[in-house]
Amino acid sequence: MQAFTTKSFSSLIRARLTEFFPRQHYVTRKRFYRNTGIVQSDSKWEVTLDHRRLKTPNGRVLSVSSEPLARAVAAEWDAQVEHITQPTMHLTALCNTAIDNPGKLTSHDIASYLLDFLPTDTLLFHSQEEEELRALQAEKWTPVLEWFQKRFNVTQETSKDLALPPVATETRAVLARYFLSFDFTALNAINFGVEALKSPILMIACVERHLEPKEAVLLCRLEEEYQLSRWGRVPWAHELNQAELTARVAAALLVVAGAGESHAARAKSTPPETA
Structure with a gap:
């Protein structure tokens, strides 16, 4: 596996989050990781938090089919500052929904x-x-x-x-x-x-x-x-x-x-x- 960092993109995401959502208040949790990255596994790309694989709510590894999308998801996590504001993390939510498919849709x-x-x-x-x-x-x-x-x-x-x-x-x-x-x-x-x-x-x-x-x-x-x-x-x-x-x-x-x-x-x- 080869690891990658996402600092440059995440700084832009962080700035945009601050601009777009200055007055929003959500139930959040504290950021529990220091670094984000991505790794390639076979033909898939996975996101890492302190070198640990990011997982979906159902416990599956969050893996996507392209490097740019993995970088964007990792940047979304890196853009979180003191707290993780998940309702604004649309990329992560979309990937989670596609992988877990809670509605069992086709x-x-x-x-x-x-x-x-x-x-x-x-x-x-x-x-x-x-x-x-x-x-x-x-x-x-x-x-x-x-x-x-x-x-x-x-x-x-x-x-x-x-x-x-x-x-x-x-x-x-x-x-x-x-x-x-x-x-x-x-x-x-x-x-x-x-x-x-x-x-x-x-x-x-x-x-x-x-x-x-x-x-x-x-x-x-x-x-x-x-x-x-x-x-x-x-x-x-x-x-x-x-x-x-x-x-x-x-x-x-x-x-x-x-x-x-x-x-x-x-x-x-x-x-x-x-x-």
Whole structure:
């Protein structure tokens, strides 16, 4: 086994944690280790705390499929200062969930959930009451919807009222194949990002590198930002929420990228055509 350190990356993570979560208070425990690192074991990478393997809540060794992802998880642990604030450690949580799988889910379970989520996608519901907001949504959301339809060669309606818009069988089939082209770890991370954004479309746009996490968060918060521009905002609370959402989406994308090296070798340049 060959050991590695993560000091340079962790200093950046620590600075960001201090910036993003200055007022958050969680149940924490004291930091019990001095150094973090990573080791390679066969084709996997493991995180170490004082040369001891980091384990999941179920006692399994936390191992990932790529060195960059292992470095990022180790940096997340090294970024903890006096206390360990686990609710902010999204990378560790995502890896733990994928390894322990407490819900005993399969990739098909997650893909089915994401397909059922699509009709409730934030981008499919434009305001029916405020003309100014509706115009803003059309300006900001329509280009993303058009990209999505072109990317997957599908047509997706938006809601005309409070009713869920229909999703064609062909669209479900194309997206099912797309989701199932990812391994379980990556698909679990995609689901995490979808739930943060309330939008499979925005998360897919991030995975496909059409949008940056910060852009996706602003789009999913478009109505809230519109209301804040009219009624004002709490000096720090809304920025904190935006930063937290961005951190969640960025963590999910990092896991997708790290877990997706095997996926990249077989990824499609274009989505498969429907039968």
